[in-house]
Amino acid sequence: MKKLTRLLALAATVALATPVVAQTAAGGKPISPDLFGIFFEDINYAADGGLYAELVQNRSFEYAPGDHDGWNPLTSWEFLREGFATGSLSVESAAPLHADNPHYVQLRVETPFQKGAGLRNVGFDGIPLKAGEKYDFSVWARLKSSAAVPLLVQLRDPKGAVLAETTLSAQAGEWQQLRATLAPSATEAAASLAVLATGKGVVDLDMLSLFPQKTFRNRPNGLRADLAQTIADLHPKFIRFPGGCLAHGDGLDNLYDWKKTVGPVEQRKGQRNIWNYHQTAGLGYFEYFQFCEDIGAKPLPVVAAGVSCQNSGGTWKIGGTGQQCVPIADMQAYTQDVLDLVEYANGPVSSPWGAKRAAAGHPKPFGLTYIGIGNEDKQTPEFRERFKLLYDAMRRQHPEITIIGTVGPGPKGEDYDQGWAFANQLNVPMVDEHYYETPRWFMTNNKRYDRYDRSKAKVYVGEYASWGNTLYHALAEAAYMTALERNGDVVQLASYAPLLAKEGHTQWKTDLIYFTNTTVAPSVNYQVQQLFGQNQGDTYHAGVVTLPTGATADTTVAASCVRDAKSGDIILKLVNTVATPQLFSIDLTRFAGLKTAAARTVLTGPKDATNTFTSPRTVMPKATAYKAAKRFTYTAAPYSLTVLRVPGRR
Structure with missing residues (x-):
């Protein structure tokens, strides 16, 4: 009897691995190919x-108290007067860059004393930078005075050390967009952006932006x-x-x-x-x-x-x-x-x-x-x-x-x-x-x-x-x-x-x-x-998976079988929500041309496990090879989702 059982198992394995000219869908109910999004x-x-990916917060000075308690057009911005520079900063709305973007800042620099005056942005909980990577800076400027005004653009670490800098020139005239690329010398999770006018004059600034090139x-x-x-x-x-x-x-x-x-x-x-x-x-x-x-x-x-x-x-x-x-x-x-x-x-x-x-x-x-x-x-x-x-x-x-x-x-x-x-x-x-x-x-x-x-x-x-x-x-x-x-x-x-x-x-x-x-x-x-x-199908096949004896589908276990027409693969999903192993019976005899070398992915762990910042991310899918057969049983681990992907033909 044991010998006969081994022969039948061998025959089933050989039959499962034998290629056929055309893959049969073995019936199945067509289901939405767009199901999971x-x-x-x-x-x-x-x-x-x-x-x-914008790294500057409130880049166009449009924050308002109605957006969030305590917010205003200068939220996340700081007025800078470096060294002995004198000047002032105000939020204006006359003749804006665009009517739908009505606010901008006006920077008046009276005595720059080389280092100048300007403003600093701290981003969204800091500006994250990576050493050697490139960041695109841009600003819209309008100069009220006749002489050009240099704008010093810097990326700084929390202690004020300069990680990257460049100088742009604001020219007399209407709104103009100025651009530069910065490459910080060090990685910093909480950097800031500083823009300083180092010459005397009155300059309007709007839409200050910093983007990673990547x-x-x-x-x-x-x-x-x-x-x-x-x-x-x-x-x-x-x-x-x-x-x-x-x-x-x-x-x-x-x-x-x-x-x-x-x-x-x-x-x-x-x-x-x-x-x-x-x-x-x-x-x-x-x-x-x-x-x-x-x-x-x-x-x-x-x-x-x-x-x-x-x-x-x-x-x-x-x-x-x-x-x-x-x-x-x-x-x-x-x-x-x-x-x-x-x-x-x-x-x-x-x-x-x-x-x-x-x-x-x-x-x-x-x-x-x-x-x-x-x-x-x-x-x-x-x-x-x-x-x-x-x-x-x-x-x-x-x-x-x-x-x-x-x-x-x-x-x-x-x-x-x-x-x-x-x-x-x-x-x-x-x-x-x-x-x-x-x-x-x-x-x-x-x-x-x-x-x-x-x-x-x-x-x-x-x-x-x-x-x-x-x-x-x-x-x-x-x-x-x-x-x-x-x-x-x-x-x-x-x-x-x-x-x-x-x-x-x-x-x-x-x-x-x-x-x-x-x-x-x-x-x-x-x-x-x-x-x-990653394992969606376009036909559903009932009766392929038999739930464990005595199990209640509504409260403890669940399963599905779908077929992906593009690859011809049969995809089984077995869910066990209880603390004991559960035995599923699987019958693939209706499908021709399947191979034995299947892929298995299992997600399992303690019932209350989480993958958060405060908890170790230990609950991760683990992929291994699995040998399938025409008929086989599978024991699902406690608290687990198992995906079995049995290769087929299109």
């Missing part, structure tokens, strides 16, 4: 001081390289931007206006961020589209549905609704703004907005296929009226674009029910569901989408997380993600939120990637998202 919002200082893909006005690469390593199929609540803003005057975020940076209009700080719009729609293209992700912009956030004015604190509405008389113009966005992304260079994209250096269309209208909006009659105006116009002029509606901030409730009813009434092709819940909720709702009506709107799970950055939280999310794969015919897109959080500057916890000026700390949740992102 990312959600970017400028929360937790994700943009300025984060992903956007941005992501070396893009000008680009992204912080290490942070952008960490995002790219998730292999997202799409990027949602510019956010959730940020998109519809804190009142009508705070709606995110995409048109004010494109074009030369000195002409973009910054504004108060709904998360209680200032956003420069240096990271704008062009940069978002370009980042999507750079990492092979589809763009998914979200625009306000003609209404502001219902929590505008802090009304969430008293349970009221602060939803403000674009007047109906103005909705035609607002609708045209949304249509212009599609033209900016996809229009030919001969079109007005396609020409603006080309002028920014990208004549080729960006290939926009998705657009979201609204975010978690209160389902008021005013919202529905404005949404329908936008939706109808988009359907008429751009039927090729998939429109994504909104069904409130939670997985149930009045806005959820009314939002779904409204979406079904209009035949909206996809709706955006959000939920932040406990690990237990994610485990017990594993079958949520099994029950959804396939004939109605598809689903984008636009924001979800389990309120924690421990391994257990991440595994609960992983178990739920196997259900998203199983229901990838109805769930078309999914993205964890929020994406980024700067240490010491967070408005929301928990988050996917934590960072400082010099370091990046992906959470355990990130490791799960990355494993799913």
